[in-house]
Amino acid sequence: MSYGRPPPRIDGMVSLKVDNLTYRTTPEDLRRVFERCGEVGDIYIPRDRYTRESRGFAFVRFYDRRDAEEALDSLDGRMLDGRELRPIRPSPQVPFPLAQALVLPQPQPLQVALPLRLEELARPHPLPQPLTLPLEALRHSDD
Numbered sequence: 001m002s003y004g005r006p007p008p009r010i011d012g013m014v015s016l017k018v019d020n021l022t023y024r025t026t027p028e029d030l031r032r033v034f035e036r037c038g039e040v041g042d043i044y045i046p047r048d049r050y051t052r053e054s055r056g057f058a059f060v061r062f063y064d065r066r067d068a069e070e071a072l073d074s075l076d077g078r079m080l081d082g083r084e085l086r087p088i089r090p091s092p093q094v095p096f097p098l099a100q101a102l103v104l105p106q107p108q109p110l111q112v113a114l115p116l117r118l119e120e121l122a123r124p125h126p127l128p129q130p131l132t133l134p135l136e137a138l139r140h141s142d143d
Contacts, residue, residue: 013041013061014068019086021045023054033080034060038067060087 018030027043034040042061045054062068077084 010041010061013063014065015059015061016068016071017088018058018060019056019088020083021054021056021058021085022081022083023056025054025058025081027058029080030058030060033075033078033085034062034071037062037071037074039063 021030025045027045030043030045031040034043039062040060041063043058044061045058047054060071062071072087072089075085075087077086079085
């Protein structure tokens with residue numbers, strides 16, 4: 001079981017995402033179901049940061065890719081806690097470290113075209129005039 005740290009041997013493991021879980025499904029429940037397909041290395045159920053409830057999905061890691069493929073084929077649609085399991089095929093592996101895998105474009109300097117020339121900026125500009133209203137506008141209609 002994974003409680004915040006990975007299993008001792010994670011190189012070459014295949015991870016499946018399993019959707020449509022109830023909030024009461026435990027790693028032990030998933031292990032019983034998925035071990036029928038092969039040796040399970042790790043099971044992780046993400047939890048909400050504040051309520052600590054399950055988020056409704058899990059990751060199941062297999063040591064062997066063939067076992068993971070068998071689990072995909074044989075367990076898709078299988079009922080667990082009144083819901084159909086939906087294992088999802090793993091996406092291609094992202095190379096690590098992740099910082100090197102995600103290359104973001106360099107930010108470009110902000111270029112703003114100003115309509116004013118330098119001489120116009122140096123010239124004093126008049127301040128806006130205060131708004132004046134006739135005295136009648138300030139009186140209430142009740143008067």
